[in-house]
Amino acid sequence: MFAADFEYYRAGSVAEARELLAAHPGAKLLAGGHSLIPLLKLRLAAPAAVVDIGRIGELHGISNGGGALHIGALTTHAEIAASAAVNAGAEALAEAASQIGDPAVRNRGTIGGNVAHADPASDLPTVLAALGATFTVSGPDGERSLAAADFFQGMMATALGEHDILTAVNVPAAGSGSGSAYVKFSHPASRYAVVGAAAAVTGAGGTCAGASVAVGGATAVPVRCASVEAALAGRALSADAIAAAAAAAGSDFGDDLLGDVFASGEYRKAVAPVYVQRALTAAAERAG
Amino acid sequence: MKVPVSITINGRVCEHEVEPRTLLVHFIRDLAGLTGTKVGCDTSQCGSCTVLIDGVSAKSCTTLAAQADGAGITTIEGLGDGEQLHPLQESFWNKHGLQCGFCTPGMILASHELLRTNASPSEAEIRHGLEGNLCRCTGYENIVRAVRDAAGAMAQE
Missing domain, CATH: 3.10.20.30 (Beta-grasp domain)
Incomplete structure (x- = not known):
């Protein structure tokens, strides 16, 4: 398969990338290419210009400061999965990154490209919604920070404008007594999430001081499961309490469910509590 | 342009x-x-x-x-050095890790990546490490044997 022809520009800095975006309306940003290149090959996208930001050093790497992990947009899934800082402070994120695609895909695919693509079946958006991540965006009017609920706007739609560049994803680092987990029902061929559940639990002395839960795959954007979170708050983190809370997961999904030939929307909704329960159980164990 | x-x-x-x-x-x-x-x-x-x-x-x-x-x-x-096969190539040959051979170059380089990151993988780790590579002949059993064999040979070098 061959993409439609396009002009190729390579940016050396975020400022240069912004200039190139301004000079070439409709241009697409290219990082690892594992979302964009398949779209180009299928001609689902046919931009006149592609701006390669893959070599911008300032967008690469993980740092830890101010109680949060700052993950540059160009950091690969393999790097996130292997990062000691991520494994310590955001287990669910490392867990999700380690399950994306396969090793060769994880070596090239980036967190920034993944979330900017905003595929409903993707793993990272679900985890980032549960962990309360923020997204740093460099735009014509300067830098701004968005929460997951504001960043993800629909199926393959985000708050990123044509001249915006996602530069980093920031994840609050979990303290002691907290744990998180990501569990998915992966499609057997593509490894995308049919349903993916992320949970973060704070549980001092076996009592749930707070939980956050998100589910992806069943809806256009990851759903925060407020019903599950409320049902668990203040309760003992027992298997029964977790199962009872998880059973409410589907009630937060709304009516606009995603389905395909492999799994209907109703099926995804019905199976979601199982994965929420598993994610909560693993997160609670790690919190303890 | x-x-x-x-x-x-x-x-x-x-x-x-x-x-x-x-x-x-x-x-x-x-x-x-x-x-x-x-x-x-x-x-x-x-x-x-x-x-x-x-x-x-x-x-x-x-x-x-x-x-x-x-x-x-x-x-x-x-991957090899002139006529000298890389241990992975040697093992795929010895363990019959190929049938039609179409997937073999990719299988061997994916195996190289696996052994780069995990020099002594278990059978389950080999299967997981090669999950991004398909063999339409379904010759996976011998491919796994070949990777185990190569890991042993490379450890002795």
């Missing part, structure tokens, strides 16, 4: 002006003339196009040649 691309493939510098849409796998096969790297599914699922970019595995059907400008690529042709 074509862009100049310079890629060192198996130690040899290859310089060409290419259309930006040119995929790395086509640069390798059509311009460098190295046809060991295969195009299978063309959708980054089957792994037959796997090569090493600066020593790390990647799917060359989902990488633009322009993205690899300046990089060093290793293909199946460059």
